Amino acid sequence: PPALESRDLGRWRIEVVEESGSTNADVAERFRSGDREGLVLVAEHQTAGRGRLGREWVSPPRASLTVSFLLEPDVPAERWTWLPLLTGVAAARAVRRSADVAADLKWPNDVLVAGAKLGGILLERVEQDGRAAAVVGIGLNVHQAQDDLPVPGATSLDLVAGPGAVDRASLLTALVEELSAAYDEWRGGEDPRAAYLGLCVTPGHQVTVSVPGGEVVGEATDVDAQGRLVVLTEQGEQALGAGDVVHVRPR
């Protein structure tokens, strides 16, 4: 696949490096040493890519789009819970725009195509000298063949749309534009909930949610005003925050 190139896109400075341990780790470090909102770091290859909940994120060189954004949202801390979810919305929209595939979301922010995982999002909060930043990392599988995918239930754009149907450069452009738009709306005070519910397939399904110390079993009914998953159990309703949850699986 062709290499990606560094360039500016609006107020975003897209910087492409051949190799990084983890673009999330590198962007956090760059924030600590003075970089500000607008940095978008893309690696052709990650050697120690991080997934959610301490998992690893593995992909062969140039097979996926692995990118991290440095954001410094000027919104109250209690609204930050929406940031990972609205990033999911932007990622699903970018995939829909660049490929003719109906990407949607599993709560909180796995990007799915026909129930298989195409990508994921890892958001990390960093503080330095009283300033807070969000490192928003997105990994999307693009050119992987089935054998390149380390986990069962994963897929790539080559597998769902045909080999070479999507190129990473246009997917990256779409992703920056979609995240930029969703981020601005949210910062401007808009509620991302309706857009999120339009793409999230989890409500309406029976789920088993692993939480520290046990499991919550019931029907996912909604996503509440804070972005938590509402599950109707035999004991009543429970609202689960993305940080508490190990995983959601259909029963």
Ligand code: BTN
């Ligand atoms: C998940 O577990 O689903 C989240 C995966 C997030 C992977 C991306 S790739 C770019 C960024 N850098 C990392 O080390 N992780 C994220």
